Amino acid sequence: MMNLDKNLVAKRFRKSLTTYGKNAVVQRHMTNRLGEFIKDIPLEHADSVLEIGCGTGFLTEYFIQNFSFNRYVANDIIPECADYVDMISPDVEFLEGDVEELALDEKFDLIVSNATLQWAEDLKGVVSKLNNMLTDRGVLAFSIFGNRNLEQMSKILQRGLKYYSVDQLRELFSDYKILLIQDEIIKLNFESPIDVLKHIKFTGTNALTEYRWSKSGLKNFESQYKRFYTSSEGVYLTYHPVYVILEKTNS
Template structure:
């Protein structure tokens, strides 16, 4: 398990310079999540898995928080945020590290995370830690991926993450004993060709769960088969199975 987390850390660190311009799916998810929050003000915010700050920027523009804490497992990602948000340095604090190991010492009006929590080993325990770190009437909002995510790649390679089903995630949320809403969306994103799709995934660190090294022959076979099976008039497509969860602390 430690090896996997270290592999993820290296993968996202390598993608730190290319993530921003290639994260169209993650950008879509973040905007959709914020649309589901019918609150006008969050003064003290914690973001888990900030990456280079795409979702962070949405939070700043929408809520103008007085205090914003950013966490990411990759120090390189946080360095990009430090430069990107240098004009907000008085309100932002940075907390590098694995969120499952970090102790949260403050209380927050909003704890938010976009396309990150699927990497956790102990989702239930970590969500409970988040709930305990919310102020009265605080909100935990996150997106994650479902069990049909990138199913086209899994079908060809027989390799991929084991994502939670809707019912499995719903069961985890029920253990929190607080009001919540859980919605899912299945959407197809198009790419010019299979090679472009793979490069886009690599540039966002999404392939960090696999250590498989493809030979040129393996890559060519994959590209040919993928394009023959999963393409339409708009190019090749990939399915993204997205969960949107909003949890409210009712103390």
Template structure:
């Protein structure tokens, strides 16, 4: 099952899928939450203080990273950004002010003198991250920290190898080059891998839908024929026969982490 037509997701398409998945996201996005946990542990050693004046989180979604920021830092003003207005229901900053910036981060106005800019599992939806890094650099305070997680080119490789569909994730070397070009000093980079297991290939697709990741399937409609072909190919190529006699089907998340300073 290969060579399906690929249509790049639009901003409106991404917003629609993640807004629709807002209520189911936290229950099913276990890999993304672990990535948030990894990211916060990598951020803390590079901060000069646990008390910060102004913080921006890009693509805050349901607020998983925000909660970890609130648990570990005292923030006077946090600016939460995403494409849809359901983020206004997220947990507010318990230590200070909460501001919401709805819209494409490349197009909206950002605050100045940012001490910390974070993003977890969201920058892959942005086409021109070079422009984003330059914009962030302009709005940061001297010595400010940019800390984010991204996904590597082999992320969700099971899906892409069978369907030919998926985002073109950036390599670590590409990210480092873009950060350097924007004027940032790289402080840290690392990677992690998580593999989730499901009882059926259809459960893999259901998981992706409930976490909004079907935004990668813009312009493509599943039907009985291609669903059957997908299920058969997934079973044949990726099925794992367990010791108790059952079959499990893996889905692999490959994340990268970056800490950079202005």
């Protein structure tokens, strides 16, 4: 387990809220893929849905447009996300809070989350908690980032979030009935390493630690990035989405 500064996570995501919609192209793609995977599972009914880490509402909107349900509760650690989901539908109930601290008595048929659970300090613990919040035969469907995510950043800067490989995730969830676990690699092209940094800032992904760039540090970053990660369009950045669908397990 690692120590995450949750205030910093919230601060960085809050700052990126207005730029996220335009820049988070991978998270948008993940929404659509996760949604397609959910459509394929034999879900008996999903009257009530809980979404973890709704952000600006990519997945919330997808659900409103593609599924029917009676109750949709959208959670995020940032209170301002309430305004975003309210604009999507006033019927969505917003629930502020850290998923790792959520204490709800009620149960949901479906719990979903897009591109959020990599921010959990204790992923296994969160999944166990969410499993307990499912009705019988309920389903937990989420996307998360795998071990090659933003690998250029972690290789050059020697730090990054703890991302799991698909095998590690399979092992972590071995007590559950895994309905799906599938990953993909996506490479985004940018004109320059500075554009990579801007992209990371605009999507709030720089929430791990406070980092102040010195002139020489930035120069070194740019030259290493150009040396190792050049593409025909400039430089590239790797994303590694993993899609996981688990069925409720009674333990």
